[in-house]
Amino acid sequence: xxxxxxxxxxxxxxxxxxxxxxxxxxxxxxxxxxxxxxxxxxxxxxxxxxxxxxxxxxxxxxxxxxxxxxxxxxxxxxxxxxxxxxxxxxxxxxxxxxxxxxxxxxxxxxxxxxxxxxxxxxxxxxxxxxxxxxxxxxxxxxxxxxxxxxxxxxxxxxxxxxxxxxxxxxxxxxxxxxxxxxxxxxxxxxxxxxxxxxxxxxxxxxxxxxxxxxxxxxxxxxxxxxxxxxxxxxxxxxxxxxxxxxxxxxxxxxxxxxxxxxxxxxxxxxxxxxxxxxxxxxxxxxxxxxxxxxxxxxxxxxxxxxxxxxxxxxxxxxxxxxxxxxxxxxxxxxxxxxxxxx
Numbered sequence: 001x002x003x004x005x006x007x008x009x010x011x012x013x014x015x016x017x018x019x020x021x022x023x024x025x026x027x028x029x030x031x032x033x034x035x036x037x038x039x040x041x042x043x044x045x046x047x048x049x050x051x052x053x054x055x056x057x058x059x060x061x062x063x064x065x066x067x068x069x070x071x072x073x074x075x076x077x078x079x080x081x082x083x084x085x086x087x088x089x090x091x092x093x094x095x096x097x098x099x100x101x102x103x104x105x106x107x108x109x110x111x112x113x114x115x116x117x118x119x120x121x122x123x124x125x126x127x128x129x130x131x132x133x134x135x136x137x138x139x140x141x142x143x144x145x146x147x148x149x150x151x152x153x154x155x156x157x158x159x160x161x162x163x164x165x166x167x168x169x170x171x172x173x174x175x176x177x178x179x180x181x182x183x184x185x186x187x188x189x190x191x192x193x194x195x196x197x198x199x200x201x202x203x204x205x206x207x208x209x210x211x212x213x214x215x216x217x218x219x220x221x222x223x224x225x226x227x228x229x230x231x232x233x234x235x236x237x238x239x240x241x242x243x244x245x246x247x248x249x250x251x252x253x254x255x256x257x258x259x260x261x262x263x264x265x266x267x268x269x270x271x272x273x274x275x276x277x278x279x280x281x282x283x284x285x286x287x288x289x290x291x292x293x294x295x296x297x298x299x300x301x302x303x304x305x306x307x308x309x310x311x312x313x314x315x316x317x318x319x320x321x322x323x324x325x326x327x328x329x330x331x332x333x334x335x336x337x338x339x340x341x342x
Contacts, residue, residue, distance in 0.1 A: 135231055138228055138231045138232065138235075139231070139232075139235050142232060142235060142236075145220070145236060145239040145240065145243065146243060147243050147244055147248075149220075150215070150219060150220070150240070150244070150252060151252075153219035153220060154219065154252070154255065154256055155218070155219070155256045155264045155265075156255050156256055156264045156265040156267070156268065158265075158267070159251075159255035159256075159265065159267075160255065160265070160266075160267045160278060160279075161251070162247055162248075162250065162251040162254070164278065164279045165251075165254055165266060165278055165279070166278070166279065166281055166286050168281075168283050168286040168287070169254075169266060169278070169281060169286035169289065169290060170250065170254070171316060171321045172286050172287045172289075172290035172291075172312050172316060172321075173211075173250075173253075173254065173290045173293065174211070174250070175290075175312065175315040175316045175319050175321060176290055176291065176293075176294070176311065176312045176315055177211055177214075177290075177293065177294075178210045178211045179315065179319055180210075181210065181211050181212075181246065181250070182246055184210065185238065185241045186210060186212040186213070186234075186237030186238045186239075186240060186241045187210060187212070187213065187234050187237055187238065188208065188210050191208040191210075192208045194208070209233070210237060211249065211250060211253050212236075212237035212240050212241065212249055213233040213234065213236075213237045214253060214257075215236075215237075215240065215249055215252050215253050215256075216232070216233040216236035216237055216240070217229070217233050218253075218256050218257070218258075219252070219256060220232075220233075220236050221233055221236070254266045255267070257293050258293075258296060259272065259273075259289070259292055259293065259296050260272070260292065260296030260297060260299075260300045261296075261300065266278050266289065269289055269292065270285075270289065272338075273285075273288070273289060273292070273300075273337050273338055273339075274289075274337065274338055275338040282335070283326075283330065284309075284330055284333060284335035285335055287309050287312045287313055287316070287330065287335075288305055288306075288309050288335050288337075290312050291305060291308035291309050291311065291312045292305060292308070294308065302336070302337050302339075302340050305337070306335075309330075309335065310331060313327050313330055313331060314327070
């Protein structure tokens with residue numbers, strides 16, 4: 001064991017003594033190699049300097065590599081990330097930003113419109129359901145309508161048959177009061193819709209009551225201006241068309257319409273304004289009497305009635321009830337009232 005320990009100590013000393021020599025050898029070899037990479041180049045004659053210049057090829061290689069990379073960077077490295085935006089890139093960025101702004105704005109407006117439509121839909125469903133229940137409740141309390149009920153409700157106790165009423169008077173009343181009378185089934189929904197929008201938008205107020213609905217108001221309901229009464233008139237107008245013909249409905253209307261000064265029906269009106277039987281009325285007198293039905297308190301004045309007659313004649317001409325020459329001739333022809341003659 002003692003011999004082995006001595007041998008190990010000798011080996012350690014030998015290694016320690018040889019290490020500095022090897023380190024010196026490595027350093028000297030590195031200096032020799034560094035010197036080999038340098039070369040002395042003489043300057044050309046006439047340069048005024050005979051000294052040589054030392055060139056480091058490693059520096060030249062690094063410089064040329066940097067120059068090469070600068071020239072080929074855009075060609076061989078197109079995806080290289082740049083730290084700053086060029087001018088074209090900045091313009092594109094502005095375009096993208098503007099497009100994003102308009103897209104976000106349109107999306108915002110779309111969401112608002114969508115919510116408004118949803119709110120309107122919900123309100124319509126709720127309102128429609130409530131309206132349907134209200135209408136059904138109003139109609140359920142109404143009696144079953146019959147022709148006898150209508151005849152028994154006549155205000156004028158001395159009615160005249162439709163055959164005794166001049167055709168010109170019938171046409172004039174239909175033209176100015178309800179020109180689609182023979183087309184609808186009691187309610188003119190087109191006029192009713194137009195009247196509804198005109199009333200809610202503050203336009204000209206229109207009743208849109210058909211002749212059928214006016215028969216209901218004059219004979220079966222009342223003159224109250226309520227939604228309930230309007231619903232009742234609409235219901236009765238539908239029922240009248242089920243149990244009566246259009247001529248029978250028109251006859252009921254003409255015999256009970258108010259014409260002013262406690263006169264009901266065209267027979268009483270003919271005697272009041274012209275002093276004759278309704279069957280004897282002229283064309284001009286028929287058009288004058290038809291105009292009074294709209295507002296007797298106003299049109300019982302002759303001058304106002306004459307203006308209203310012009311509206312009746314124009315409507316009859318547009319509907320094809322009269323020719324153009326008849327329309328123009330009557331426009332300039334006097335049709336005096338009985339009071340005017342007296």
